[in-house]
Amino acid sequence: MSASVAATLATSGLATVDPSVVLPLQSGLGAVGDLVFGVLLWVLEQWYWLMDWVYYITGLEMLNPRYRFMHRAILVGLCVGVMAPLIGTFLVHRQLALIGDALAHTGFAGVAVGLFLNAVIDLGVSPYLTAIVVAMIAALFIELISEVTDAYNDVSMAIVLSTGFALGTTLISLNAGGLAVGVNQFLFGNLSTVSPQSAAILLVLFAVIVGTVAITRNQLLYVTFDETAAAVSGISVNWYNRVMVMLTAMVVVGAMQIMGVILVAAMLVVPVAGATQVSRSFSESLVVSVVLAEIAVLLGIAVAYYGGVTAGGVIVLVAVGIYVCAVALGKIQSARGEQATPDMGSIEADGADVGTGD
Amino acid sequence: MNTQDSDPTTATAADGRATSGTNPDATASEPVVDLTGVTFGYTATPVVEDVSLTVDLGEYVAIVGPNGSGKSTLMQLMVGLLEPDTGTAHLFGERADRFDDGERIGYVAQQASAAKEMPITVREVVKMGRFPHVGFGRLSSEDWVIVDDALATVGMSAFADRRVTQLSGGQRQRAFIARALASEADLLVLDEPTVGVDAESVDAFYDLLAALNADGITILLIEHDLGAVAEHADRVVCLNRELYFDGATDDFVESDALARAFGTEARFLTGADG
Numbered sequence: 044m045s046a047s048v049a050a051t052l053a054t055s056g057l058a059t060v061d062p063s064v065v066l067p068l069q070s071g072l073g074a075v076g077d078l079v080f081g082v083l084l085w086v087l088e089q090w091y092w093l094m095d096w097v098y099y100i101t102g103l104e105m106l107n108p109r110y111r112f113m114h115r116a117i118l119v120g121l122c123v124g125v126m127a128p129l130i131g132t133f134l135v136h137r138q139l140a141l142i143g144d145a146l147a148h149t150g151f152a153g154v155a156v157g158l159f160l161n162a163v164i165d166l167g168v169s170p171y172l173t174a175i176v177v178a179m180i181a182a183l184f185i186e187l188i189s190e191v192t193d194a195y196n197d198v199s200m201a202i203v204l205s206t207g208f209a210l211g212t213t214l215i216s217l218n219a220g221g222l223a224v225g226v227n228q229f230l231f232g233n234l235s236t237v238s239p240q241s242a243a244i245l246l247v248l249f250a251v252i253v254g255t256v257a258i259t260r261n262q263l264l265y266v267t268f269d270e271t272a273a274a275v276s277g278i279s280v281n282w283y284n285r286v287m288v289m290l291t292a293m294v295v296v297g298a299m300q301i302m303g304v305i306l307v308a309a310m311l312v313v314p315v316a317g318a319t320q321v322s323r324s325f326s327e328s329l330v331v332s333v334v335l336a337e338i339a340v341l342l343g344i345a346v347a348y349y350g351g352v353t354a355g356g357v358i359v360l361v362a363v364g365i366y367v368c369a370v371a372l373g374k375i376q377s378a379r380g381e382q383a384t385p386d387m388g389s390i391e392a393d394g395a396d397v398g399t400g401d
Numbered sequence: 402m403n404t405q406d407s408d409p410t411t412a413t414a415a416d417g418r419a420t421s422g423t424n425p426d427a428t429a430s431e432p433v434v435d436l437t438g439v440t441f442g443y444t445a446t447p448v449v450e451d452v453s454l455t456v457d458l459g460e461y462v463a464i465v466g467p468n469g470s471g472k473s474t475l476m477q478l479m480v481g482l483l484e485p486d487t488g489t490a491h492l493f494g495e496r497a498d499r500f501d502d503g504e505r506i507g508y509v510a511q512q513a514s515a516a517k518e519m520p521i522t523v524r525e526v527v528k529m530g531r532f533p534h535v536g537f538g539r540l541s542s543e544d545w546v547i548v549d550d551a552l553a554t555v556g557m558s559a560f561a562d563r564r565v566t567q568l569s570g571g572q573r574q575r576a577f578i579a580r581a582l583a584s585e586a587d588l589l590v591l592d593e594p595t596v597g598v599d600a601e602s603v604d605a606f607y608d609l610l611a612a613l614n615a616d617g618i619t620i621l622l623i624e625h626d627l628g629a630v631a632e633h634a635d636r637v638v639c640l641n642r643e644l645y646f647d648g649a650t651d652d653f654v655e656s657d658a659l660a661r662a663f664g665t666e667a668r669f670l671t672g673a674d675g
Contacts, residue, residue, distance in 0.1 A: 136519040261532045268519060268529065271510055272577075275480050276533045276584065277503020319520050323564045328520040387572065388556025390605035 083243035090118050105348040113348065115242045116234040116301060120340040120358075122249040123298040123310060128318070128332035129256055130294045131311035133267045133287055135319070142185065142288065143295055143308035145200045146178045149207030150296045151304040153177030154229045155214035170229070171244050171296060178292035181207060186288045190281055232303030232355035234347060241300050248297040252290050263287065264325060301344075302355040309359040310336060317366040320373030335365050431494040432457050433588050433619045434479050438488035441471075441478055448474045450643050451488070456621065458587070461614045463622045463634035463650075467663045470641040472623045473511065473592055479621065480506060480590055493587075504533035507581030509574075511592040511623070523568070523576045524561040527551055530583030551583040554609065556602075570597030578606070588619045595626070607633045627659070 094114040098106035105113050134142060157173030160166040181203055188199045215226055228236045256263065265273040266283045274280045291311070298307045314336035315328075322328035343358030350357070434456040441449045449471040456462050466472045477483045478490050481497035490497040493505060507530065530551065531544045540548075552558045555575040565573055574597055581589055589610075595603045607629060614620050624630050630637060630650070637653040639646035639662050646658030653659070 258537055261529075261535065261537065264525075265529050265532050268521060268526070269510070271482065272508050272529070272580070274482055275503065275506050275508040275590070276529075277501045277506075278532075279501075319518065322520040323522055323562065325519065325521040325525050386559060388553070388558060390555050390575070390602055390609050391553070 079247070080240075080243055083246050084239060086246060087115070087118075087239055087242055090114060105345065112235045112237060113344075115237040115239065116354070117341075117344060119237050119242055119245050119297075119301055120344050120354075121337065122245055123294075123301065124337040124340040125333055126249055126252045126294050127298055127310035128314040128336045129329065130252065130287070130290050131315040132318075132325075132329055132332055133263050134291060135312055135315045136267050140308070140312045141197065141200050141204075142182075142291060143311040145185065145204040145207070146182055146288075146292045146295045147299065147304045147307045148204045148211070149181035150174040150178040150292070150299055150307075151229060152181075152207040152211040152214070153296070154226075154299075154304075155211040158226075159214045159217070169238075169240055169244060171241055171300065174296045174299065175244075175248075175293060177207075178296050179289050182288035182292040183285060186281075186285050189284075228303075229299065230304050231353050232299065232301045232306070234301060234344065234354045237300050245297045245300065248293045252293055252297075255286065255290060259283065259286065302358065303353075306355040306359050309362060310339075313359065313362040313366050314339065317362075317369035320366075320369040321376060335369070336362070339365055432491075433460075433493060434497075434621070435491040435494075436479065436485075436488065437490075439475075439478055439485040439490055440487045441474060441483060441485050447486070448642065449478065449640075452640070452644050453488075454638060454644065454647055456619060458619055459614070459617050461610070461620045461622075461633070461635040462638060463624050463630040463636070464638045464640060465624060465627060465630055465659075465662075466640040466645075470662070472640055475640060476590060476592055476621065476623055480508065504584060505587045507584040507586035507589045509577050509581045509589070509591045509594045511594075511596065518566060521565050522562050523557055523565060523579075524548060524552065526565055526576050527561075527579045527583050530580040530585075533584060547585065548583050551579040554582055555579045571599050571602065574598050575602075578609075582613075586618070588621065589613065590621045592623045593625060594622070595624075595629075603629070 091108070091111060091114050094106050094117070095108045097103070098108060106117075107113075131140075131143070134140060151174070153174030153176060154170040156177055157166075157168060157170030160173065161168070161170070185200060185203055192199075227233075262273070262278050262283050263286075265276065265278055266280050266287075270280055294311065295307050298310050302310055314332045317335050318328045318332035322331050339358050339362035342361045344354055346352070346357045346361070347354035432455040434454070436455070437453050439449060439452045440447050452475060464472050464475060474483065478485055479492065479497060481490065481492055481500045484490075484498040492500045493502065495502070527548045528540060528544075531540055531548060535541075535544060549558070549561070552561050555578050557572065557575050557579060560568065560572065560576075565576060568576065574594065578591075578594060581591070591610075595606055598606060610620055610622070611633060622630075622634060624634075631654050634650050636648065637646060637650050638644065639653065639658045641662040645662040646653055646656055648656075
């Protein structure tokens with residue numbers, strides 16, 4: 044889609060950037076990209092094969108092999124269902140729920156930058172790639188502001204959010220007419236426009252995000268729960284905060300394809316909020332939030348397909364419905380669990396050798 | 402009347418060494434904490450001014466002072482959470498703000514700074530004490546034994562699988578103490594650790610600290626309860642922006658440093674005061 048838009052708009056007379064600056068970048072990206080892209084397309088082929096197989100067993104119309112886009116949408120949805128609550132868990136418990144929204148809106152600016160560059164200098168990269176870059180820069184910017192001012196604050200995030208969206212709309216209106224049509228899919232998400240290229244980008248994001256969280260889970264947990272104690276124990280809090288916001292930027296842009304800019308933050312927050320209601324331990328809450336998100340995604344995509352409505356909205360509505368159920372379940376749980384209070388032991392000085400390991 | 406009362410700024414390091422007779426390990430290694438002429442302010446006005454002191458391995462030091470006297474700030478300077486504006490702060494011989502051997506320090510904050518609504522069990526909190534030891538890895542079975550021992554020590558074994566949000570303030574504080582224990586640190590830093598802990602448990606808690614100290618662990622305690630300080634700590638650092646006193650607890654009780662630092666109203670509530 045971006046290629047045709049680029050072709051239409053290449054003639055629009057906005058080519059003010061020298062193409063020679065961009066061409067080496069383009070070919071460099073291409074060389075590395077082709078190899079990775081090849082592997083990812085192979086993965087995608089395996090996924091199609093698996094989905095075909097599920098179709099022949101279940102006979103579900105939305106998995107019909109003629110609808111490859113649905114196969115891709117489901118793959119993207121499943122990946123988002125894992126990585127959004129995974130990152131969201133660490134954000135929500137630091138009162139950073141809003142950051143997803145802020146980054147989504149700067150991601151929108153990134154999409155606009157990508158569309159603009161494609162139109163003006165025929166860059167030929169996916170707008171999602173420019174969105175990732177812009178959102179990650181914005182993420183670092185938010186984090187650095189918070190390091191300087193010693194607090195994440197609503198005001199700076201609101202400023203970043205509106206700046207991103209304002210920049211996005213300005214760039215898009217600058218490009219006039221033709222683009223506005225293409226923008227809807229970024230604002231609201233679209234199942235049918237998940238291209239193989241976008242799916243491949245998402246698989247890369249998925250691997251990076253899940254891999255990073257798997258490696259640094261101890262540090263992320265400590266920093267999330269108790270920043271001061273984490274700092275004393277030698278964990279570089281700022282560094283992990285930067286990692287966290289960068290991962291958030293990646294998740295948000297990845298999820299944008301099917302959720303859209305406006306609703307993407309919901310995937311970071313709503314399943315996590317639901318899981319918080321019913322889980323006792325942190326690891327349990329991680330698992331539960333992923334399960335809730337997957338249910339929301341699959342139900343949402345199915346309803347969107349058969350009902351002919353926008354997937355993003357349905358997914359969020361389903362997620363909120365699940366959240367309401369979780370709240371109710373949590374209330375019942377705590378009402379039942381209230382009776383049995385175990386006896387608290389005394390502090391034993393004799394047990395003190397635990398501190399020295401003798 | 403002690404001579405160290407005469408001038409708050411010069412009474413410092415010399416007294417620290419004078420009282421280190423109680424400390425058998427003093428000659429064995431570098432000081433755990435070494436502050437030289439440390440001044441720090443969040444704004445232009447210093448909160449801590451020209452403080453010099455050393456804490457040697459195995460000492461039991463209490464930091465006292467009125468509200469807003471810079472106690473917590475001083476402690477943050479000591480563990481490297483803050484960087485001095487002037488002067489130097491060293492921790493185990495390294496610059497405190499660059500110190501990265503976190504497994505040597507256990508930290509219990511003033512009424513837990515931690516996230517309050519997070520679903521996390523007591524055991525998962527205590528587990529964090531092992532994180533500096535395991536890094537990116539998983540906890541081994543020995544690590545889990547240490548975690549369970551720490552829980553047993555603070556009498557919280559029965560609550561191990563409870564969500565921290567369901568605990569009372571005192572119970573939560575015990576969990577954080579257990580986390581510090583599980584870290585098997587050489588230095589325990591405690592910022593008003595007994596706030597919210599019930600009265601009987603406070604005594605048991607100080608017995609625990611004494612036992613840990615007897616095992617060679619250095620203890621740095623910020624405490625508002627002067628009676629507890631007089632009873633338990635070996636050495637007292639009295640602070641109100643500047644150092645007012647640094648020396649043995651008995652000398653502190655007899656000195657007028659308290660009155661000067663707090664104003665005339667403060668006095669010990671134990672019988673220790675003459």
